[in-house]
Amino acid sequence: MENPGSDTELIAERYRRFAEHEARGSSPLYQDLSHHVAGSPGLLAFLAQFPSALQQPNLFLAAVRHVAGTPRDPADLDAMMVRHAEDVARTMRVRRTQTNEPGRCASLLPLLAALPGPLALLEVGASAGLCLLPDLYGYDYGGLTIDAPERTRAVAPVLRCQASAETPLPRRPPQVVWRAGLDINPLAVESTSDMAWLETLVWPEQVGRLERLRAAVEVARLVSPGVRSGDLRRDLTALAATAPADARLVIFHTAVLGYVEAQSERDAFAATTAELGATWISSEWPDVFPQTAAKLVGPAPAGLFLMSVDGVPVAWTAPHGQVLVWI
Numbered sequence: 304m305e306n307p308g309s310d311t312e313l314i315a316e317r318y319r320r321f322a323e324h325e326a327r328g329s330s331p332l333y334q335d336l337s338h339h340v341a342g343s344p345g346l347l348a349f350l351a352q353f354p355s356a357l358q359q360p361n362l363f364l365a366a367v368r369h370v371a372g373t374p375r376d377p378a379d380l381d382a383m384m385v386r387h388a389e390d391v392a393r394t395m396r397v398r399r400t401q402t403n404e405p406g407r408c409a410s411l412l413p414l415l416a417a418l419p420g421p422l423a424l425l426e427v428g429a430s431a432g433l434c435l436l437p438d439l440y441g442y443d444y445g446g447l448t449i450d451a452p453e454r455t456r457a458v459a460p461v462l463r464c465q466a467s468a469e470t471p472l473p474r475r476p477p478q479v480v481w482r483a484g485l486d487i488n489p490l491a492v493e494s495t496s497d498m499a500w501l502e503t504l505v506w507p508e509q510v511g512r513l514e515r516l517r518a519a520v521e522v523a524r525l526v527s528p529g530v531r532s533g534d535l536r537r538d539l540t541a542l543a544a545t546a547p548a549d550a551r552l553v554i555f556h557t558a559v560l561g562y563v564e565a566q567s568e569r570d571a572f573a574a575t576t577a578e579l580g581a582t583w584i585s586s587e588w589p590d591v592f593p594q595t596a597a598k599l600v601g602p603a604p605a606g607l608f609l610m611s612v613d614g615v616p617v618a619w620t621a622p623h624g625q626v627l628v629w630i
């Protein structure tokens with residue numbers, strides 16, 4: 304077991320860094336609350352009972368909101384912790400900071416629509432499976448809109464994306480005949496508690512993102528994306544074997560392979576996609592597959608994921624799919 308992080312000064316420094324480097328500009332409330340935690344001996348002592356991996360600001364603040372609602376200000380946070388410290392601690396031990404961002408489908412769509420179909424989609428690190436439904440959402444690429452299909456149109460989100468002029472935008476979504484997800488800790492769209500947790504992972508001021516998430520969950524409840532429990536390092540081949548043989552198998556992931564620490568295991572995963580004869584779509588920070596990034600000329604643009612197909616770079620995308628720059 305990891306050593307409990309008893310050094311409260313290290314925890315305080317982590318919260319100050321989070322406030323200034325992550326929350327600043329995105330969430331004034333999280334910035335304020337994190338600075339408050341950094342200066343509060345009581346809250347630092349509370350956090351010191353956890354191993355360092357569980358002391359992260361995103362986990363603590365989401366756990367508070369999940370248990371007691373969003374604190375209005377630091378005094379409100381203190382009052383909530385007086386009443387709910389035990390429940391917050393329990394939540395921190397059982398939950399993970401795993402987001403699911405359906406907006407990423409806006410950057411996946413042009414890549415998927417360019418493949419000859421019909422498609423069998425297999426997503427690893429699928430969370431609740433909201434990125435497994437790219438054919439069921441609406442899109443607004445500025446000059447071009449794509450309607451959600453009739454069966455989901457009433458509830459589907461319209462995903463907005465600013466795409467560069469060279470992007471081969473599709474006129475219609477791809478034909479998807481099968482979909483399945485794999486996740487080490489899947490979240491069930493049918494579970495009120497799982498979906499409430501996903502919602503609390505969205506930062507308080509990100510209202511548009513929350514609306515998008517809720518709408519995508521409605522779509523997923525109609526369609527059931529089917530995410531199974533499993534590890535992408537061990538369970539991919541067995542799941543891929545259940546895909547229909549007469550469809551093109553596409554194995555994809557967004558913001559996942561960075562969680563697999565060993566480069567050799569990331570590369571082994573990529574090799575398995577090739578052995579399975581699948582098309583492999585990756586959307587990750589560029590250092591996750593350095594051999595793919597090395598095929599590019601010039602430095603990587605800051606703050607963007609690199610999208611590749613079978614290890615060939617094709618586009619840069621903003622982490623929530625709101626920008627797409629074709630290479």
Ligand SMILES: C[S@@+](CC[C@H](N)C(=O)[O-])C[C@H]1O[C@@H](n2cnc3c(N)ncnc32)[C@H](O)[C@@H]1O
Pocket residue numbers: 401402403404405407427428429430431434485486487488489533534535536556557558559562563
């Ligand atoms: C940041 S979330 C991204 C979820 C989704 N791909 C998206 O873009 O919205 C990363 C997900 O990867 C899952 N994950 C991490 N390591 C994994 C592994 N070895 N096998 C399967 N899933 C894993 C986590 O449980 C989590 O749901």
